[in-house]
Amino acid sequence: MDKFWTNSETRPAPPAGVRVPECLRLGAVEIRPATVLAPMSGVTDTVFRRFIREMGGCGLLMTEFTSADGLLRDQRVRGRYLHFYDDEHPISAQLFGSEPQVLAAAARLVEDLGFDVVDLNLGCPAKKVVKCNGGSGLLRDLPRIGQIFETVRAAVKIPFTVKFRAGWNDKEIVCVELARLAESCGLDAVALHARTREQGYAGTARWEWIAAVKQAVRIPVIGNGDVRTPEDAAAMVAQTGCDAVMIGRTAASNPWIFRQIAQYEAGCGYEQPAEADRHRMIRTYFRMLIEEQMPGAAGKMKQFASWFTHGVTNGSHLRKAIYQARTEQEILERVEEFFAPLAVLASARAV
Numbered sequence: 001m002d003k004f005w006t007n008s009e010t011r012p013a014p015p016a017g018v019r020v021p022e023c024l025r026l027g028a029v030e031i032r033p034a035t036v037l038a039p040m041s042g043v044t045d046t047v048f049r050r051f052i053r054e055m056g057g058c059g060l061l062m063t064e065f066t067s068a069d070g071l072l073r074d075q076r077v078r079g080r081y082l083h084f085y086d087d088e089h090p091i092s093a094q095l096f097g098s099e100p101q102v103l104a105a106a107a108r109l110v111e112d113l114g115f116d117v118v119d120l121n122l123g124c125p126a127k128k129v130v131k132c133n134g135g136s137g138l139l140r141d142l143p144r145i146g147q148i149f150e151t152v153r154a155a156v157k158i159p160f161t162v163k164f165r166a167g168w169n170d171k172e173i174v175c176v177e178l179a180r181l182a183e184s185c186g187l188d189a190v191a192l193h194a195r196t197r198e199q200g201y202a203g204t205a206r207w208e209w210i211a212a213v214k215q216a217v218r219i220p221v222i223g224n225g226d227v228r229t230p231e232d233a234a235a236m237v238a239q240t241g242c243d244a245v246m247i248g249r250t251a252a253s254n255p256w257i258f259r260q261i262a263q264y265e266a267g268c269g270y271e272q273p274a275e276a277d278r279h280r281m282i283r284t285y286f287r288m289l290i291e292e293q294m295p296g297a298a299g300k301m302k303q304f305a306s307w308f309t310h311g312v313t314n315g316s317h318l319r320k321a322i323y324q325a326r327t328e329q330e331i332l333e334r335v336e337e338f339f340a341p342l343a344v345l346a347s348a349r350a351v
Contacts, residue, residue, distance in 0.1 A: 038248030057258030230264035
């Protein structure tokens with residue numbers, strides 16, 4: 001997952017009074033506020049989802065994308081990717097695959113497990129997924145997508161949504177046609193990552209594609225792409241009319257983003273985390289990993305260190321110490337050692 005963006009474009013400030021919607025309804029499921037944590041492979045496991053939920057402000061959590069075929073063949077996949085706790089509701093499980101009946105069976109399993117929503121991934125640009133005709137690889141086969149939509153919709157009663165990219169490349173933009181197909185097949189909402197498969201995560205998200213989809217369908221439209229600040233969230237709503245905002249990569253480096261949006265919407269500005277906040281955040285997340293007994297917790301800590309230390313003074317020193325540590329406990333000790341002088345300095349300033 002790319003940590004930062006390759007473009008540095010600044011979005012125009014949103015007009016005064018424009019707000020992210022307070023609520024999104026997906027069938028009988030109420031999402032409040034209308035903000036969504038995007039599904040991210042290797043990121044949105046149960047620990048990170050609960051971590052975001054505890055931070056506050058996120059309306060809907062989504063799992064990592066999960067192979068429908070793998071889910072049916074190997075019970076270990078269920079435990080690894082679809083384990084969740086009661087405090088994660090409302091929560092959506094995202095599936096990928098290309099066989100309608102396999103996806104339908106996996107969707108029924110998702111429903112039986114107690115998920116509130118099931119989502120189809122038509123956006124992943126990874127080569128290993130695309131070569132199996134999954135993720136964004138299906139964007140060149142709308143008839144097959146239509147079969148999947150109809151088969152899965154008939155298989156489950158819970159809300160069924162789809163997340164997709166605008167098209168394979170700039171010459172093959174299919175987002176409006178795909179959204180209309182989803183609506184005609186009875187899906188409850190569509191989420192558009194406003195980039196093409198060819199773009200990957202580079203360049204600028206084309207929010208005008210989200211606007212075009214919103215104008216084309218009556219079901220809810222969720223916008224995704226380049227939301228880095230609360231102002232960006234409001235600007236996306238202003239420019240596209242979307243019904244909800246989905247946030248991915250920003251949540252990894254700034255887990256406060258959903259709470260900041262809620263504060264911004266309340267009209268009283270929003271808090272910027274101090275280094276003491278980042279210390280608590282890193283310590284909390286790392287301890288949650290250990291308590292959950294996540295396989296490879298030390299590796300996960302090292303993975304997140306590069307995101308969580310963004311904005312920390314001399315954060316490269318902390319990252320180096322974490323990378324060199326061998327155990328989970330050693331990593332926690334390195335974190336405490338790094339922040340200890342900063343805590344002393346903060347106390348001295350307060351006197």
